[in-house]
Amino acid sequence: GAVVSQHPSWVICKSGTSVKIECRSLDFQATTMFWYRQFPKQSLMLMATSNEGSKATYEQGVEKDKFLINHASLTLSTLTVTSAHPEDSSFYICSALGAGGPPGGELFFGEGSRLTVL
Amino acid sequence: GENVEQHPSTLSVQEGDSAVIKCTYSDSASNYFPWYKQELGKGPQLIIDIRSNVGEKKDQRIAVTLNKTAKHFSLHITETQPEDSAVYFCAASKTGGGNKLTFGTGTQLKVEL
Numbered sequence: 001g002a003v004v005s006q007h008p009s010w011v012i013c014k015s016g017t018s019v020k021i022e023c024r025s026l027d028f029q030a031t032t033m034f035w036y037r038q039f040p041k042q043s044l045m046l047m048a049t050s051n052e053g054s055k056a057t058y059e060q061g062v063e064k065d066k067f068l069i070n071h072a073s074l075t076l077s078t079l080t081v082t083s084a085h086p087e088d089s090s091f092y093i094c095s096a097l098g099a100g101g102p103p104g105g106e107l108f109f110g111e112g113s114r115l116t117v118l
Numbered sequence: 119g120e121n122v123e124q125h126p127s128t129l130s131v132q133e134g135d136s137a138v139i140k141c142t143y144s145d146s147a148s149n150y151f152p153w154y155k156q157e158l159g160k161g162p163q164l165i166i167d168i169r170s171n172v173g174e175k176k177d178q179r180i181a182v183t184l185n186k187t188a189k190h191f192s193l194h195i196t197e198t199q200p201e202d203s204a205v206y207f208c209a210a211s212k213t214g215g216g217n218k219l220t221f222g223t224g225t226q227l228k229v230e231l
Contacts, residue, residue, distance in 0.1 A: 034218070044162065
């Protein structure tokens with residue numbers, strides 16, 4: 001199946017710094033990518049929808065100025081957590097939409113990126 | 119918006135037994151229902167999915183059933199094995215919904231020897 005790669009798989013940073021997470025579709029072009037956040041023992045919560053060449057669409061309650069999303073190419077979307085604080089510590093997961101499959105395409109998930117803010 | 123409820127939150131079975139996880143959804147327009155398996159520290163992996171025009175789908179030891187009238191769907195795993203132990207999530211989406219998935223709350227399945 002298609003592969004979606006996230007980097008880094010884990011990162012530890014100091015409070016107040018910014019962290020960038022990359023999501024790449026390795027063998028297909030993805031016009032749409034999604035970013036999720038998952039806290040321990042909880043479900044995946046959609047943060048934003050990233051469309052290539054346009055601004056991301058954020059879900060209600062997600063601060064767009066804190067979670068910067070850039071989808072500059074058909075194979076790469078980045079999530080930057082700005083001025084990170086301990087409460088931003090979480091597991092961030094991306095998914096990429098490929099052609100085919102229901103309802104509008106098949107979703108392929110990355111392996112996730114564990115962020116720990118000290 | 120869509121709301122997906124999932125039960126049980128934890129499920130413990132003996133190896134070889136069957137496991138059933140149930141989900142209900144609220145939006146009657148939802149027409150795509152995937153199930154994901156998530157192992158510790160990893161991203162979710164699609165294990166089976168079903169469209170609203172089908173009532174049941176099976177893939178070896180895994181099956182999914184859908185009741186559109188009642189708006190619920192279930193995952194059935196037969197002959198469970200220790201490697202089936204993981205967190206399972208159901209999800210729902212609809213055509214025209216931007217391919218957004220609404221996830222259930224997850225079920226921690228433990229298969230004991």
